[in-house]
Amino acid sequence: MLLGCLAKLFVLAACAKAVLLPSQDPFYAQPSNISSYAPGAIIDARSMPTNINSLFPNEPNITVEEAYQYLYRTTDSLGNAVAAVTTLLVPYNADSSKLLSYQTAYITAALDQGWYVVTSDYEGLQAQYVAGVQAGYATLDSVRAVFNDVSTNGVDSKARYVMWGYSGGSLASEWAALSGLIPNVTSVLQTINKGANAGLAFSGVDGLSTYDNQGGRLEADSLIAKAYPDLKTWLDKNLIASKKPEFQSIASGCLTQTMSTGASQDLFSYFTRSQQSLYDPVPQSVLNVSGIMGQHGIPTIPMFIFKAIGDDISPSKDTDVLVDWYCGQKDVQVNIEYHKDVIGNHATEAITGSASAFEWVAERLEGKAVKGKGCVVEYVALTSVDLGTVGKLGAEVVAVLQDLLGGRLGTVVSG
Numbered sequence: 001m002l003l004g005c006l007a008k009l010f011v012l013a014a015c016a017k018a019v020l021l022p023s024q025d026p027f028y029a030q031p032s033n034i035s036s037y038a039p040g041a042i043i044d045a046r047s048m049p050t051n052i053n054s055l056f057p058n059e060p061n062i063t064v065e066e067a068y069q070y071l072y073r074t075t076d077s078l079g080n081a082v083a084a085v086t087t088l089l090v091p092y093n094a095d096s097s098k099l100l101s102y103q104t105a106y107i108t109a110a111l112d113q114g115w116y117v118v119t120s121d122y123e124g125l126q127a128q129y130v131a132g133v134q135a136g137y138a139t140l141d142s143v144r145a146v147f148n149d150v151s152t153n154g155v156d157s158k159a160r161y162v163m164w165g166y167s168g169g170s171l172a173s174e175w176a177a178l179s180g181l182i183p184n185v186t187s188v189l190q191t192i193n194k195g196a197n198a199g200l201a202f203s204g205v206d207g208l209s210t211y212d213n214q215g216g217r218l219e220a221d222s223l224i225a226k227a228y229p230d231l232k233t234w235l236d237k238n239l240i241a242s243k244k245p246e247f248q249s250i251a252s253g254c255l256t257q258t259m260s261t262g263a264s265q266d267l268f269s270y271f272t273r274s275q276q277s278l279y280d281p282v283p284q285s286v287l288n289v290s291g292i293m294g295q296h297g298i299p300t301i302p303m304f305i306f307k308a309i310g311d312d313i314s315p316s317k318d319t320d321v322l323v324d325w326y327c328g329q330k331d332v333q334v335n336i337e338y339h340k341d342v343i344g345n346h347a348t349e350a351i352t353g354s355a356s357a358f359e360w361v362a363e364r365l366e367g368k369a370v371k372g373k374g375c376v377v378e379y380v381a382l383t384s385v386d387l388g389t390v391g392k393l394g395a396e397v398v399a400v401l402q403d404l405l406g407g408r409l410g411t412v413v414s415g
Contacts, residue, residue: 027069027071040144059095065090072086074142074150075137082125089120095113097160098115098160098365101118113362123135139284143161194266197263205267219345234283238271304360323377324374333373336375337370339356381398
């Protein structure tokens with residue numbers, strides 16, 4: 001599932017007169033000597049169109065002064081050298097000392113502040129959706145790629161940078177170092193099953209297991225291994241044969257298509273042993289390695305985590321468990337500010353949580369130290385959101401939030 005498919009909230013897409021599919025664009029070709037490149041090394045680079053069109057109707061488009069796309073070397077979930085692509089956006093009046101690595105959904109607020117913004121297609125050339133290890137490597141290496149081209153892109157070689165991501169983007173950011181967190185993919189699969197977001201479960205299984213090597217989707221029996229070959233083999237054996245085509249049809253679409261066709265579906269009805277299949281050794285081995293945060297070390301960088309208690313996709317208790325694990329370490333100094341929002345759900349938290357996170361990120365890019373050390377947990381609500389800060393996120397964001405909350409946000413004053 002390529003990032004260009006993501007259109008749920010405030011997704012922005014670079015617009016060009018004629019856009020080739022990645023499978024037809026030679027820029028996306030991975031070189032045969034990929035292992036000879038160091039992580040983050042640039043394989044190819046090109047300038048991109050500078051007009052960015054909102055996918056929401058009646059919303060103003062924006063332009064940036066420059067945009068660059070990099071094909072760079074990273075590492076997949078099995079430790080193999082692979083290529084990935086990232087995009088660097090350079091705003092007008094850019095501050096070369098500030099770089100934000102942002103993993104979907106996209107916002108314009110950072111550009112309005114003059115920050116450079118790099119956003120990686122961290123799923124890789126083969127769309128390894130929810131493959132946490134791959135996503136983490138690709139996010140870190142995308143930042144390295146930017147710093148490997150400072151003579152062209154203008155970023156200061158000593159610039160401060162912050163990583164931020166929400167929802168699926170939190171998988172990439174946290175595995176890279178962290179936000180609107182999805183700490184446990186298994187829990188998500190169970191939570192969204194049969195609901196409005198059930199299609200995401202199909203995409204998650206597909207992203208970890210299968211693709212074809214021609215860039216398009218084919219029948220299940222012609223697919224080859226993706227992130228985890230053992231999972232592909234297991235899937236072939238455990239999917240009900242008559243339901244394989246329907247499973248692939250739901251799993252392989254863009255986000256809006258998957259959400260539509262997969263709504264209310266029972267993921268486990270496609271497997272020979274229903275929900276018990278999820279607990280077989282092969283899927284559990286994959287999910288435990290690539291689907292549970294906190295298994296590959298303890299981040300020592302300062303972290304700001306925000307989560308809606310009523311999150312309807314990723315249960316908030318999973319984030320509580322992760323934060324407790326991090327904060328319980330005795331031999332590692334962990335600095336976490338954790339906001340638990342008592343109002344809203346997964347969609348609304350993308351905006352209400354971003355208001356506080358935006359200020360936190362701005363302070364880090366200004367070089368301000370975090371307040372104190374250790375872990376701080378706060379319960380917050382809409383009444384505690386600085387509406388002036390919300391206004392900085394942009395008119396399109398405020399409009400979406402007003403709609404999601406049924407007008408309960410109140411008057412927003414830009415400041």
